[in-house]
Every structure is written in structure tokens, then in C-alpha cells.
Amino acid sequence: MINVAVLGFGTVGAGVAEVLEKNGALIAGRLGEDVRLKYILDIRDFPDSPFGHLVIHDFSLIEQDPEIDVVVETIGGASVAWEYTRRALAAGKHVVTSNKELVAVHGAGLLQLAREKNVNYLFEAAVGGGIPVLRPIQQCLAANEIEEIYGILNGTTNYILTRMVHAGVSFGEALREAQSLGYAEQDPTADVAGYDACRKICILADLAFGRELPPEQVPTEGISDIALEDVTLVERAGWRVKLLGRAVRGVDGRVSAYVAPHLIHERHPMAGVADVFNAVLVRGNAVGEVMFYGPGAGKLPTASAVVADVIDAARHRTKRKEIGWAPWDAAAAGDPQALPMRLYLRTAAGRARVEEVFPGSEILAEAEEIALITPRMARCEAEKRAAGLRPCAKLCVLG
């Protein structure tokens, strides 16, 4: 019998309780023992919930209960969640979380603490919600040098960009729609400014390249400046606009990472990733390119990943899984401005001027303004030249 305590009875916490209840018999069959939800820690009471009788308000009951094997942290943020996670690990309990902020910012220290206490700290649900991503990268691609990893890591922004294409509405209108459907927060900054995608690409890079990448080191651009005009124009030319987090390992072993909206060609497997879905593509030196696709958020999908980690923690109770990465090292970090890249530009500068500044460009459309894709060159060089064209729109191009 595995005893579990859930911290935080919000959407994901409630989903974990529901999955443990609904699929309990099946999980017990696969694991060879029962998984029992013993406590739910929250500030509030939930008298109407079928799990209301499990709700407690004092974390020390969990910390001090020798029966509790696994603590599931679904509080979010990096304050209370950080304290409780440290205390749970220090008390010798395995911890499973969906909290990307905590893992991105304090993951290295928490994994170190877990190592000292010989317990597991697992966080599959922190990236890509229900999509299996972190474990496949670590286990199934273990024979590969990872060369690059990128993804559509935020469902809210992908929903907004999809609506701009499919419904022909502006960014602001699509955002209000997302808010009314509960896909976007009332303060949507963390999503639309790219901060959420930034935390996720950091966690992916930590694992894939074995070295900490702190979010504040990652240049991050959001989608709020994207004009409907550009989304529509590039769509007609066979491209989609997607917000990507991307990390690339250079031949010198240095890793360059950034978050920015990109043009993706319609024949790329990620072009069809619509609405709130996420996808992560990994390029390894043996496997080539593999992609993982699915629901990047949501109550039951996220709970699916959390409960899989609970099962994995139980299976590795005595022999913990070795997960970790080296500390941040500025000398090991590459410069994302030096990555070779093509840029999309829309400019009122004339054709002759465009061909002078970017000979060999691909012209997507031409009227009063020209929309073009530059040839491939170091991003800083492309940006420098582009400035001379005073572009009204500028976006990265994938590939």
C-alpha cells in the first residue's frame, strides 16, 4: 500500500484525486499494490467534494506521518510550494509535482536534496501537461547526444494564434475569447509574454543537455505584438505562426536558448498543432527528429502525468531514479543571437532596397508593402540589416 498526500486542491489536485479514484483498480493491478489518497492539504474546506473528508490544513501532519510515501505538490508558484517540497523531501518522502515555476527556478537544489535523502523528485507534468516528454527524453533517447529541442509549450498562446488564423480575429479579440473559455487567466501576462514557455524550455534544456538553464538567462518574446495581417498573409503563403521555446546545442557543446514566435512551414509536423495542444520536437544524433504531441494542460491530462510519476516513485522506492544536472555556468552558455536563422519581415521599403539588403530573399507577398523571408544568417546580422528596412513586422522562421 502506497499512501499519498496531495498539496493544493485546485484543478490539478482535484484531477489527481479523481484519477486515483476512477482508475484505482487498474493502477493497483499494474503496480502490484494499492495507492491510497490519505490527505489533501488546502487552506479551504471542500464540504461538497467526495474527497472533502480527506482535507486537512496543517502540513506538519503530512510531514510527520510515517505512512505517507509520496507527496504530490500541485500548489504552484515558488514560495509555499518550495517550503513544503523541501520539508517533504527532508522528511524522506518522494515528491511529485506539476509546478514548472518551482522546477525551473529551484529544480537543481531540490534534486540535490532528494539525492541526499535517497528519494525521488519527479515532474513529468511540469512540461507538456499530459504528454509524455521528460521520461522519454531521458530513457528512450538515452543513447543520443541531443542536438536541439523545441516546442509549442503554451496552450493559451497556441489557442490565440489558432483563432487568429481560423476565425480571422485580432490578438486582443482572440485573447478575450480565450479568457471567456477559461483558457487564459484574467492577468494573461505569464502566458502571452512567453514566461510560461520560458520555464518549460528551461526544464527541457536542463534534462536534455545536463546543465541548469535559469529562466532569466533566456531572451523571451511573447505574442502580443503579432498583427492579424501577418498571420493571415503568411498563412496564404503556406506558413503558420507558433510561439516556440527553443534550445540548440552548438558544435562547441554550448547551449543557446530563447522563446519567440516563429513561422513554421505547413508541411512541418508541428504546423498542425492547433488550439490548446502542445508538441515537443527533439533532435538526437542517432534518432533524428521525434515529436511528442498532446494536451499541454487540463485537469485530467495533467493528473495523468502526475499519477504516472506517483506510480514510478512507488516502483523506485528503494532504488531511486538518478535525475539531475550540473549548475549554471555562463561559460557553457551560447549566444542565441549568434544562431543561424531566417527572419520574416514586412516592410514599406521598396523591392530594390530589400534586394540590396537581403539578396536572395523569398518574397511572400508584394503590394504597398513587401513581406519576405530573408536568407539564413546569424540572427544578430539579420537583425542589424533588417533595422535598415524599418520593418513593420519581424518574426523568426523555423528551419
Add this chain to the structure above:
Amino acid sequence: MINVAVLGFGTVGAGVAEVLEKNGALIAGRLGEDVRLKYILDIRDFPDSPFGHLVIHDFSLIEQDPEIDVVVETIGGASVAWEYTRRALAAGKHVVTSNKELVAVHGAGLLQLAREKNVNYLFEAAVGGGIPVLRPIQQCLAANEIEEIYGILNGTTNYILTRMVHAGVSFGEALREAQSLGYAEQDPTADVAGYDACRKICILADLAFGRELPPEQVPTEGISDIALEDVTLVERAGWRVKLLGRAVRGVDGRVSAYVAPHLIHERHPMAGVADVFNAVLVRGNAVGEVMFYGPGAGKLPTASAVVADVIDAARHRTKRKEIGWAPWDAAAAGDPQALPMRLYLRTAAGRARVEEVFPGSEILAEAEEIALITPRMARCEAEKRAAGLRPCAKLCVLG
């Protein structure tokens, strides 16, 4: 130090040697010990290969060498490979394979033998080549009741179907092209008749539903009868033709499986899977739909999955991974003809007759012939009614 013997120095065997060599330092770092390729068993000698000095011709040297921890079987087929696999397991060695035929036909017995000998029998590379599929299904989706699984499981047929669309060539012409590129065998039957996809959907169903599904129980249709006319016509109407292996768990828990070409809507995430790429979609009762995409074959991609299994076997040397399924039971099998489905039909019967037989059909094109998609109903019922229209073409429709 982990000592490995590779059986069969064909494409995949050579890829395994190459990956162990190229990424050896990295693998040793991740695993915490070296992996050494000690023997390569083959009938032939390879004097010009950098691994030529490892080649031996007598399996009993491997069987009797107490240093050998892991045997990699890349012989293929179910005769010699079956014998050597049994002898290796019986000798207490972990076995890793890319051999889908052997796993689909004899997997249950070999897993039983592995259990008795307390060793691992792992076969990630047998489905989807380099794509992580089997391990994510078992571990990352362990909290889910799997409801459905389907995929583009054969790269050769997907290449042919992609060429028919993109180059406008007939099946025969696309096949000859695939043969000249080495994507199709000189005798392409196993691929184009769907047998290869059948073995793979059987392995996926074995694992996802926990019960053996023998290939001979799975109705299997290939792609050789598909006319360019239909591929082109449905493309214009927003559909793609893909060969799918599909297994569905009914509400009564019975599993129905079949292999057949399907129309897939262009907005489906699998519609963009082109050329020799594969993809597997899994629907779980918590996670919803997740998809895995990547190279379904090839030297290094397949070797990537094989070597990941070697690493996993090494990690689970003392505590083996519990993998297995219940024996085939006709009473637990569903009838694929009873699955609700829409059919695509092209027929010279007039509009009035079509509307009489299938009221509410979606008409894709209308000239001398009508191309339509029927409403959803049990497949046997749709087939019965369709016979009355004497269709010149008939295909399944996904969704």
C-alpha cells in the same frame, strides 16, 4: 562494465555497433558504467568493417560466456532468431530486439521465459523504429485505461501514399520509386499488403490492453488496390489516405483490431505525417489523445531505440522490469466489423440511389461518378448497404 553481443550484422546490427561507438562516452556517463560490444554473430565475415574483429560464427560462445550481460537480436524473422533468443534467455542473459515478427508471434512465451530466468526481454525498436512508443505507453500512461490506439506503422506504404499525392504518380510507379530508393524490398508484400503494420498493431495492443492479440486474428488490408484517382480526389476535399493499424477497446472491455487504409482529415495531427515517417496515437481515459511521431525505420533511428533498451536492461539488471500480457482469449476479442465507422465510396450509382441507401452522406465530388462519405454506422451494416451501390472504390474513414 556491461558486455553486449549483437546477433546479425545487417543494417540495424551495424547501427547498434555504430551508436555504441559514437556515443559511448556519453552513454557511459549516463549509465555510470561502460558498455562494451564484445561479439557480433553473423554467418559472414566483415573484414572491411571497423567491427570485423568482433565477428564470430558460433552462438554457443555467446551463450556460454558468463561476461555477456545483454544479447541484442537483430536477425529478424521467427526461426533462428527465435531459437537464439530462447537460448540466450535460458542462459540468464537479457535480450533486446528490433524483431517485430518474433515479438508479435512469440512475445508472450519469450516474456514468460524471461520472467522465469529473472531477466529482461525488451523490444522498443520493434514498433515505430526510433520513436519512443512502448515505454511511454507503459510508464507515462500507466494511470490510464487505454481506450484506443492507432498509427501509421509502416514507412514504405506511407512513402508510397505520400508520393501519390505529392507527385501524382500511380501506386505501381510510387512502389518502383520506393524500391529504387531502398525504402521497399524487391518483394514488397509484407509492407504493401499490411502484414508489417499488422505485427506492430498486435504488439501495441498486447501492451496497451494486457492481452495477446495474434496477427492471424487481425483482418488486414493493404494499399495495392488504391487508385490515384481516389487519393487525388479526397486530397482536394481536405482528406489524406493513410494505412492505419487500429485497436479499439469497447465498453465491454473487448478489443477489436484491424489494418486498413483510411481517410484522415487534413486537420488531424496525423495528416501531416509524410514520407517514411511513422506516428502512433493513443487515447487514454485521463490523458485524452497523445501522439508520438518520428522515423519508423532506418539504421541509426532503430539503433537508438535498441541501445536505449540495452541501457534500460543494464539499469534493471537486478530488479527486472515487469512486462507481460495474458494469453489470447477469443471470448475477450471484439468484432472489428461491428465498430462504428464512416466509409468513403466512389460509385456510378446516381445521386438519388446514394441518398436512398445512405441518407445524410457527405458528397466530396460529383461528375459521372459520385464520391461520398457515408454516415457513421456499424462497419458491417455500412458494407452491406455499400454493396448495393457497386462501388468502384471503398475506404475506411477515421473519426
